[in-house]
Amino acid sequence: MQQIFNFLIRNKNNILFLLLLGLSLFLTIQSNSFHKSKYISSANFITGGIYNWSNNIQTYFYLEDYNQRLLEENKELRKLLTNIEDTSAVINFEDSTSFNGIYLFRTAKVINNNYSKTDNYITLDRGRNSQISKEHGVITSQGIVGIVDQVSKNYSRVISILNSHSKINAQLKKTNHFGSLIWNGKDPNVVQLIDVPRLAPIKIGDTIVTGGKSLIFPQGIPIGSIEEFKLDQNESYYTIEIRLFNDMTNIGYVYVIENKDKVEIKELEGIDD
């Protein structure tokens, strides 16, 4: 017994080192697997609070930019609105509630944004108290941003599309050929769309939008335009480089999307399991 204690005391530095190194490697590996890093995230009380405080100061410097974006968006929405009024004579909804749609939109402010690492996260200033929960989609008026993965009381953390673990269903705007949106970690303005079948008619400059296959984003939210494409090694699928419409390095306010029917659809699909 004495010898064991002596051994422990003599090697306390080595043991402490191995223990803490093991712990930090464990946290690293855990954060590399999707949806697992629960405790060490910036959506907690202290870190979220500090980011919120510093963001309150920064926001003033961008007010003009945000106003400009809101104006642009209003213009687009007005354009859409006039189109709807034109067609309203033809399509008549008897029950007004049936037209409400299955998506709920909430606004939030980005208080911390990363884009220089290979796995980037964004922190928002809304959390569980504002009915935001896991797997809600996050967009801006120009395009998609990411998916919520951690929620605390007043803050939430978003897996940015600039994250090597992010995988989002996307499709061509013209046809319905779809693939998965990933990021190779290099340029924060360019993402990759993989697994698009070779049959798809692809031209440089075509628009890519979100696909209807995921329960997170509504179909047809713009993502970016095709910059470059090539066939993969066995020449059956395209890998497409997409330039984002959204400037991921400069996000101010975002919309968080909730799919109200998600639970119902998941239940239905999970009947066999």
Added chain:
Amino acid sequence: MTNSIISNSIRFILLILFQVLLLNNINFLGYINPYLYVLFLILYPFNTPQSLFILVSFFLGLTIDTFEDSGGINAAACVIIAYIRPAILRFSFGVSYDYQTVKLSNTPFGTRLGYIMVIVFIHHLVLFSLEMFDFSHIFLILKKTFFSGIFTILLILISLTLFKPKKR
């Protein structure tokens, strides 16, 4: 003794805040960020028990990780530096370290620079290897280590000059 505890605690907090609020947003040329908080590991008193130093370094890294959402990569890099620092000190300052007489501000510039460079490059190499977690990106890891390392070393030298202890 208490004086040194207080000044190290203040340095701990200030360096973390400076790192997460300002330096992490620099992103020079898209990916180059200085990691000035390594300065804490460089300046931490040389003659304190090593186990305490390892523990403090772990919490320093973990706090940075919590802000950056990066798992435990900074913590791992800091713990490794804390563990091998006596060896680095002996390597850089030679015999005078063994007699516990080294003061960083009194050493010649060349050896001081060597000491800082070894610590910063080892720290960055571990940090970026764990961040990529993929040795097929070895070239990218080395590139990031090199450029961020130079940036960090420059900032460390500047802050050492700015906050030089008063001569008595």
